[in-house]
Amino acid sequence: MTENLRIVASKLRRALAELPYLPKAVALVWHAARGWTTAWAILLVAKGLLPVATVYLTRPLVNSLVAAIRSGGAWDQVRPALVLVALMAGVLALTDVLRSVTVWIRTAQAELVQDHISGVIHQKSVAADLAFYDSPDFYDHLHRARSDAPYRSVALVETLGSLLQNGITLAAMLTVLIPFGLWMPVALLGSTLPACYVVFSHALRQYHWRRRTTAEERRTWYYDWVLTTRETAAEVRLFRLGGHFQSLYQSLRRRLRDERVALARSQSLAEIAAGAAALLLAGLALGWMIWRTVHGRGTLGDLALFYQAFNQGLGLMRSLLESVGQLYANVLFLGNLFEFLALQPQVVDSPSPVAAPAAVKQGIRFSGVTFRYPGSDRPALEDFSLTVPAGQIVALVGPNGAGKSTLIKLLCRFYDPDSGRIELDGIDLRGLPIADLRRLITILFQEPVHYNATAAENIALGDLAASPGRAEIEAAARDAGADEPIARLPQGYNNLLGRSFSSGAELSVGEWQRLALARAFLRRAPILILDEPTSAMDPWAEADWLARFRRLSAGRTALIITHRFTTAMHADTIHVLQQGRIIESGRHQDLMALGGHYAQWWSTQMKLV
Numbered sequence: 001m002t003e004n005l006r007i008v009a010s011k012l013r014r015a016l017a018e019l020p021y022l023p024k025a026v027a028l029v030w031h032a033a034r035g036w037t038t039a040w041a042i043l044l045v046a047k048g049l050l051p052v053a054t055v056y057l058t059r060p061l062v063n064s065l066v067a068a069i070r071s072g073g074a075w076d077q078v079r080p081a082l083v084l085v086a087l088m089a090g091v092l093a094l095t096d097v098l099r100s101v102t103v104w105i106r107t108a109q110a111e112l113v114q115d116h117i118s119g120v121i122h123q124k125s126v127a128a129d130l131a132f133y134d135s136p137d138f139y140d141h142l143h144r145a146r147s148d149a150p151y152r153s154v155a156l157v158e159t160l161g162s163l164l165q166n167g168i169t170l171a172a173m174l175t176v177l178i179p180f181g182l183w184m185p186v187a188l189l190g191s192t193l194p195a196c197y198v199v200f201s202h203a204l205r206q207y208h209w210r211r212r213t214t215a216e217e218r219r220t221w222y223y224d225w226v227l228t229t230r231e232t233a234a235e236v237r238l239f240r241l242g243g244h245f246q247s248l249y250q251s252l253r254r255r256l257r258d259e260r261v262a263l264a265r266s267q268s269l270a271e272i273a274a275g276a277a278a279l280l281l282a283g284l285a286l287g288w289m290i291w292r293t294v295h296g297r298g299t300l301g302d303l304a305l306f307y308q309a310f311n312q313g314l315g316l317m318r319s320l321l322e323s324v325g326q327l328y329a330n331v332l333f334l335g336n337l338f339e340f341l342a343l344q345p346q347v348v349d350s351p352s353p354v355a356a357p358a359a360v361k362q363g364i365r366f367s368g369v370t371f372r373y374p375g376s377d378r379p380a381l382e383d384f385s386l387t388v389p390a391g392q393i394v395a396l397v398g399p400n401g402a403g404k405s406t407l408i409k410l411l412c413r414f415y416d417p418d419s420g421r422i423e424l425d426g427i428d429l430r431g432l433p434i435a436d437l438r439r440l441i442t443i444l445f446q447e448p449v450h451y452n453a454t455a456a457e458n459i460a461l462g463d464l465a466a467s468p469g470r471a472e473i474e475a476a477a478r479d480a481g482a483d484e485p486i487a488r489l490p491q492g493y494n495n496l497l498g499r500s501f502s503s504g505a506e507l508s509v510g511e512w513q514r515l516a517l518a519r520a521f522l523r524r525a526p527i528l529i530l531d532e533p534t535s536a537m538d539p540w541a542e543a544d545w546l547a548r549f550r551r552l553s554a555g556r557t558a559l560i561i562t563h564r565f566t567t568a569m570h571a572d573t574i575h576v577l578q579q580g581r582i583i584e585s586g587r588h589q590d591l592m593a594l595g596g597h598y599a600q601w602w603s604t605q606m607k608l609v
């Protein structure tokens with residue numbers, strides 16, 4: 001027995017520990033839709049009081065009807081009964097009107113709350129460190145916040161509403177019952193205690209189950225994505241992977257489904273037991289009241305009033321409890337959102353930042369930089385030093401995984417190094433405001449984004465702040481060699497790209513790359529970084545583009561990462577990277593004369609060409 005009590009107490013403690021999220025959740029709703037929430041609260045109070053008016057009208061109505069019948073239909077007895085009937089009809093009509101108005105107000109409120117929450121999640125995701133996207137834990141948080149929070153917040157509003165409304169009605173009903181004996185309201189409340197326990201403990205169990213299974217649920221979403229998305233469609237067909245991924249999806253879903261159904265089953269059984277206790281009590285109370293009326297200690301009107309009040313009270317307690325349970329569950333799940341929002345970025349502005357230079361005068365210097373990706377034992381860069389002098393073109397070559405792209409990520413402060421310094425004109429990057437630093441850099445990423453927007457917009461996204469005009473967009477497209485593929489589109493620069501929306505045109509990988517290059521060129525930043533700019537170009541296009549590149553990068557500091565030696569050879573300095581270290585540096589001729597890795601890889605590549 002004491003053991004059981006201890007379990008109940010610990011469950012209650014755990015349940016209460018989650019409640020601090022309630023005020024936060026309410027504040028979120030209030031912040032999102034003040035006006036609608038006020039209107040909705042007023043309506044709920046009105047709707048809460050109307051059933052009490054019905055109950056109060058019942059006694060005089062029944063008694064006046066009995067009197068009218070006894071008087072044989074005398075007008076002075078019938079008239080008060082008719083007035084009461086009219087009043088009762090008025091209350092019922094008003095209840096109906098309010099119900100419909102509530103649907104409208106609640107829809108507006110719910111839409112606003114959903115959009116507000118999505119906005120908060122988007123803001124947080126965009127501001128999160130890139131490192132967060134390397135962590136499965138972050139995805140779990142994001143998944144729970146995204147999948148639960150919007151609909152849970154709407155459900156929270158609904159349950160808060162029914163809680164308020166039913167609470168008002170119940171309080172009034174309990175007041176109605178007090179004249180029949182103080183024990184009546186106490187019995188009514190007591191009868192729901194077992195159900196109360198069931199509701200809370202199951203909300204908690206379901207919440208913990210959901211937390212435990214988030215990663216598995218995300219995996220089912222992943223399988224679903226593989227089976228339904230365009231990116232995978234060709235491979236799934238060629239390698240006949242459909243059945244494989246379907247069976248992975250189904251077997252995982254089966255397990256999750258079985259666990260979920262088992263939870264629901266045990267909740268139903270517990271609720272049936274709790275409901276039986278409440279029913280027994282209701283029967284006893286009604287029996288007592290009938291006995292009282294039969295013995296002439298109450299009128300028929302009293303019996304009708306009591307029956308309505310007690311019966312409605314029981315129903316209200318049940319739905320109140322349900323609301324409390326749902327409210328609790330919703331608050332628990334909204335806790336996921338608040339946990340997600342509480343994640344703090346590690347790469348932040350220094351408390352006393354130094355103003356970033358408007359142009360690069362000396363250059364970029366990496367000194368003794370060591371960096372491991374979060375959760376990785378192996379350093380991607382180790383004791384790494386490199387100088388990129390201002391105004392020069394520097395190329396980085398090296399095998400896959402040598403650490404070339406990592407360098408760029410550190411330079412943009414997507415991550416901070418574990419040790420060592422990265423300086424721009426002698427200023428440690430950590431001392432510069434992050435936004436200012438990033439404004440100094442423009443990049444062609446190795447896997448650029450294919451925005452489903454027009455060709456012109458795809459380029460303009462490189463510098464929205466400068467509101468580029470058509471002439472600048474077209475100049476950037478020409479510099480990148482993107483003007484030709486754009487000219488072939490039926491609507492040229494105004495043609496929608498990508499296949500997600502109707503009338504969108506699809507480009508080849510190389511054409512997308514040129515568009516991304518144009519995006520990078522559009523931004524007149526002093527530091528130009530190109531990660532594999534020619535990887536998808538054919539040799540003719542490459543030769544043509546390289547001939548123009550020096551002019552395009554004039555006055556800028558350029559860093560080119562490439563596997564193509566024909567591209568690297570145009571740089572002022574070439575650094576050869578291997579396993580996070582520079583093993584050779586110099587101009588093309590110097591490196592060839594050295595006869596080391598570069599010369600060896602060059603001749604291998606030339607033989608292949």
Ligand code: ATP
Binds near residue numbers: 374376380398
């Ligand atoms: P490639 O020529 O293939 O593009 P790279 O030289 O650009 O290669 P990086 O992308 O810098 O190589 O990767 C360097 C090392 O860091 C690799 O061993 C890779 O496995 C590891 N790495 C890269 N990104 C991550 C990440 N997000 N989390 C953990 N390790 C990573």
